[in-house]
Amino acid sequence: xxxxELTYPHSMVLNELPETVSAIGFFDGIHKGHQKVIQTAxxxxxxxxxxxxxITFHPHPSVVLKKDVQHVKYITPxxxxxxxxxxxxxxxxxxxxxxxxxxxxxxxxxVDHFLKGLHIKHVVAGFDFSYGHKGKGNMQTxxxxxxxxxxxxxxxKVVLDGEKISSTKIRSLLKEGRLExxxxxxxxxxxxxxxxxxxxxRGRTIGYxxxxxxxxxxxxxxxxxxxAVKVLYxxxxxxxxxxxGFKPTFTDQLEEPVLEVNIFDYNNDLYGEELRVEWHSFIRxxxxxxxxxxxxxxxxxxxxxxxxxxxx
Numbered sequence: 001x002x003x004x005e006l007t008y009p010h011s012m013v014l015n016e017l018p019e020t021v022s023a024i025g026f027f028d029g030i031h032k033g034h035q036k037v038i039q040t041a042x043x044x045x046x047x048x049x050x051x052x053x054x055i056t057f058h059p060h061p062s063v064v065l066k067k068d069v070q071h072v073k074y075i076t077p078x079x080x081x082x083x084x085x086x087x088x089x090x091x092x093x094x095x096x097x098x099x100x101x102x103x104x105x106x107x108x109x110x111v112d113h114f115l116k117g118l119h120i121k122h123v124v125a126g127f128d129f130s131y132g133h134k135g136k137g138n139m140q141t142x143x144x145x146x147x148x149x150x151x152x153x154x155x156x157k158v159v160l161d162g163e164k165i166s167s168t169k170i171r172s173l174l175k176e177g178r179l180e181x182x183x184x185x186x187x188x189x190x191x192x193x194x195x196x197x198x199x200x201x202r203g204r205t206i207g208y209x210x211x212x213x214x215x216x217x218x219x220x221x222x223x224x225x226x227x228a229v230k231v232l233y234x235x236x237x238x239x240x241x242x243x244x245g246f247k248p249t250f251t252d253q254l255e256e257p258v259l260e261v262n263i264f265d266y267n268n269d270l271y272g273e274e275l276r277v278e279w280h281s282f283i284r285x286x287x288x289x290x291x292x293x294x295x296x297x298x299x300x301x302x303x304x305x306x307x308x309x310x311x312x
Contacts, residue, residue, distance in 0.1 A: 001086045007097045008105065009113065017119035020092065021045035022053035024115075024125050026060065026167075029075035030084045032187050033126065033158035033165040040155055041124040042089050050121065053092040054085055055114065061098050073220040075170055075190070080219075094118065107137025111145040124153045160185065174222045177282035182222075189230070189278040192219045192259075196270040199260065206296050208303075210243070210260035211270050213277065224257050226283040228306040231263050232276040238263045241306045242277060245286035262299075264307070281309055 006012070023041035027034045038054060045052035060072040076084065078095065085093055096102065096114060105113070110132045115123060123142065131137040137145060139154045146152065157164045165185050173182050174190070183189045192215050199212035211231075215221070221244060229242040240263040246254040261277060283305055289295040 003093045018051045020053045021122040022120045024055040028167045037155045051091040055094045057098040077218040107132025177223045191278045193276045213259045228281040228309045230278040
């Protein structure tokens with residue numbers, strides 16, 4: 001998959017671009033609803049003998065349009081989004097920078113520049129996709145703006161247990177630590193990548209060495225607590241337990257939660273290595289313990305719960 005980062009106005013030359021079928025949307029999470037839109041585009045491209053594409057945006061429009069929003073955390077930051085799209089057999093990824101210039105474009109100007117101008121011959125989008133200034137363009141107006149240059153497919157909402165699958169729903173589930181439900185909506189476990197950095201090395205002294213993971217600050221994490229996780233490292237998968245929190249037993253100085261992972265039955269040095277953590281199940285809330293012995297007893301109980309969870 002080839003990735004192109006575009007700003008308005010882009011400098012792509014129409015005659016140098018292949019005829020393409022494209023899915024378009026923000027696609028945070030690339031959940032089952034998004035997957036249906038993207039897979040529809042990929043299949044349509046194969047039927048037409050064209051390349052498939054995904055057009056998406058970064059950062060989230062709220063960062064640009066809302067003065068009180070400085071940054072947004074993403075279910076799938078850009079890198080994770082790229083990796084998932086690659087697995088879905090997408091040929092081209094266009095990442096359009098969302099800025100004030102883009103937000104000011106009329107719906108017709110947006111279509112002319114970013115759909116017609118990228119040699120898109122068929123557009124696939126969800127029923128609620130909107131575009132152009134103040135989102136005035138939508139799936140009811142897009143054929144008029146296309147003016148015969150491209151055709152369209154609208155994908156209706158995808159529901160599970162009678163409720164629309166949405167990024168908003170997934171975000172609320174993450175706040176509650178309901179990871180099994182998140183997995184069901186995504187069609188895969190939520191994952192986050194990061195580099196192992198040196199921590200206070202306290203885990204070694206109590207019999208539970210942990211990998212402290214520095215995570216992309218744009219990644220949306222579940223609520224603070226202890227979790228059953230899987231760790232992907234050099235094409236191997238390990239089971240383990242993760243603590244995401246502020247370590248209240250030892251300090252009250254942390255402003256952001258720290259991610260520490262105890263990988264079961266693994267003792268090698270991982271400093272500087274990149275790990276991917278898959279979140280599988282919430283085990284318990286973070287607690288402040290009266291001493292190290294109480295903490296160790298609780299960690300031992302956590303380990304038993306996590307091992308039982310994965311062996312079930």
